[in-house]
Amino acid sequence: MTTLKLDQVSKIFPSTARGGGLTPALRKVSFELKPGEVISLIGESGSGKTTIGRILLRLTKPTSGTVTFDGKDITSYSTRGLREYYRNVQAVFQDPYSSYNPIYRADRIYDLVRSSYFPRVSDKEWSAKVEGAIDAVALNPGDVLGKYPHQLSGGQQQRLLIARALLLDVKVLVADEIISMLDASTRVDVLNLLVKLKRQGMAVLFITHDLSLGNYVSDRTIILRHGAIVEMGATEKIFGNPQHEYTRMLLTAVPELHKKWQHAPLAPVGAAAVTGAGAGVISQSGQATALARASLLDEITHAEQVVKRDLRAMFGGGRAVASGKSQVAVALEPPALHEFEPDHLVAEPE
């Protein structure tokens, strides 16, 4: 059993905004990814979903908490151990155009895999392996091999990157927004490919902000907000019976073909509201409109500012926080999760 497990993982970034300070990107996130399982990690910009992916790939170090693969802490790997880890855990990212070097042919990504992992495999055997992998992602090797990235469509590029992971026979695939840049007509092909790989035993962490895509592919769903898990469990339970207010709000915002949004016209704006400055990011002036409320993104930036201010007040600036990990753990306490039903955890309102 190859299980990837996060235990109380937190990450604090120094903020880049004016005024500095700290941004807690993850707050004590714990979950397990088992073989043959697809987990959707759903959240808006700034919810920490990409940070989780980066931590799993060892591109970012967690501030506290541990990530274990087969029971071994991934930060403890030696150079050789790390190579072995990357044989098992690979990623595909959102923008296929920037995953390739435009001056080389696209299939160079396979040559690089060969030189670092399979130097002793013969040419013939290797090309059979490459063609097999390309075939598995429903592409015709003759159509794509030897082409430059600009000669391939986004969907083809994305599938070639998945084929690269197949060459390594990975156990875990971190798929970070791999669908969002593709056309509707090719999206589904990539999704169905993930389903096929899962049936063959691969574990997939499907990071997305699109709830309908997440629902389509995944067995389990994790909803993130401000770096903490607000709801987690079997996908059909989360979508069928969402308990957290935030999850419900996200679901009502999803555009559906056969159901219209309830559009409430906005109240007229009086002169007082126009001149009343300094009301924070969200209008608090009584005209707190449907539009303003729906714009959660702004609310998140606002919430981050509040947390940062609290952190600064508690520890007096960045250095103190960085040196006192145990103190940070207190400040980052996420809302407690309780079991609503088997395999369905819900966080307390924040």
Add this chain to the structure above:
Amino acid sequence: MSVRIENLSVAYRTARGDVTAVDGISFQIADGEIMGLAGESGSGKSTLGNSLVYLDPRMKTTGGKVTVDGKDLPIADNNAMRRRRMTDVSLVPQYAMSALTPTRKIGKIINDLLKSHKIQNRQEVTAELHRRLALIGLNEDVLSKYSFELSGGMRQRVTIIMSSLLNPSLLVADEVTSALDVSTQRAVGEMLLEFRDRGYIKSAIAITHDLSILAQISDSIAIMYAGRLAERAPTSVIVDNPLHPYTQALLNSLPEVGVRHDQVTLTGIPGRPPSLVNPPAGCRFRERCPFAFEKCTQTPPFEEIRPGHLVACWKVSQEQTAVTAGAGQEQA
């Protein structure tokens, strides 16, 4: 009819000759109508939208006529267009995030815009600007910020306010919701509706590849394929009763909330759109169409099957003829 487009063709000049990205398209948009324009990447939807506002030096019109509020829109004449932009036609560009210069504050950018359009009553317009910011819940201190200090959703809303500040007759909104989170998407979509309802914009073209957004905000939808229109109908008809095989395939490839892979297996559309450098004769969807037959080697007319429902497909027009003939016999 506030906007009327007749037989518009737009080509890109390339080293290998002209590439016709918009090929003889005609449609009309009524006052107060938001028309959605959908299609795959490379279908020419952005080219169509952009050409109505700004024809960049790589593009040229090879025919057609555009009228807005009964007046000709000289889209090929950049100097004449300069006076029509913002008031008659206006664009929210595809990359609104990068449309705002990072070196000037938002308020300054808007001021420059008003100056360059020689707006006389600038104070009045500024007051209106503040009113609109308050309306959508943006604090007026965004005006003293730089674009990189705003979140993506705030930037997108600021660009829509800028583009519609002088109450244009036609607003072309190119992929305004595509890079946003679901909740912000909804806020921006509802903002377009609100601005239409309040008459800030008389009519709009919302360009996107996401049909489910269009189902929310548009009154009618036009589907574009390889430079031509495939189907145009009121939103409810396109969503519930599409006739063109391409529209049907596009809708079938959309996962809806609540649909899972073990219940329904969705299918994509095999193949790719044809190259526009040397497009094949006849129906351009032919290669990927499950219903293609001999007649499809001729170009199908874009004809009105039912009032307000136009389709370019031989199969549909044949079935339609059969139905009307059948009905005629029954009556006889």
